[in-house]
Amino acid sequence: xxxxxxxxxxxxxxxxxxxxxxxxxxxxxxxxxxxxxxxxxxxxxxxxxxxxxxxxxxxxxxxxxxxxxxxxxxxxxxxxxxxxxxxxxxxxxxxxxxxxxxxxxx
Numbered sequence: 001x002x003x004x005x006x007x008x009x010x011x012x013x014x015x016x017x018x019x020x021x022x023x024x025x026x027x028x029x030x031x032x033x034x035x036x037x038x039x040x041x042x043x044x045x046x047x048x049x050x051x052x053x054x055x056x057x058x059x060x061x062x063x064x065x066x067x068x069x070x071x072x073x074x075x076x077x078x079x080x081x082x083x084x085x086x087x088x089x090x091x092x093x094x095x096x097x098x099x100x101x102x103x104x105x106x
Contacts, residue, residue, distance in 0.1 A: 020097030032085035056103025062095035
């Protein structure tokens with residue numbers, strides 16, 4: 001039994017904490033596209049395509065928006081699909097990542 005814990009424990013610990021930066025830059029394996037594709041590598045947004053700046057926003061604001069989008073409320077079809085493909089922990093991780101970035105013009 002002790003051996004089983006030694007084998008399983010590293011995988012459980014690794015799966016427990018999503019990497020918000022990696023998701024933002026590369027998406028996830030559930031179909032979420034990289035946030036950076038539209039919102040920029042530094043979260044500065046892209047006004048030409050209507051992608052708002054995310055850098056420096058409070059994490060709860062980002063999580064609330066992603067949650068609404070995941071339930072088909074607001075955003076566009078692409079954002080709704082991306083948000084739906086994120087787990088709640090991944091939403092938190094991405095939000096924490098973007099909130100820790102310097103806001104554009106700050």
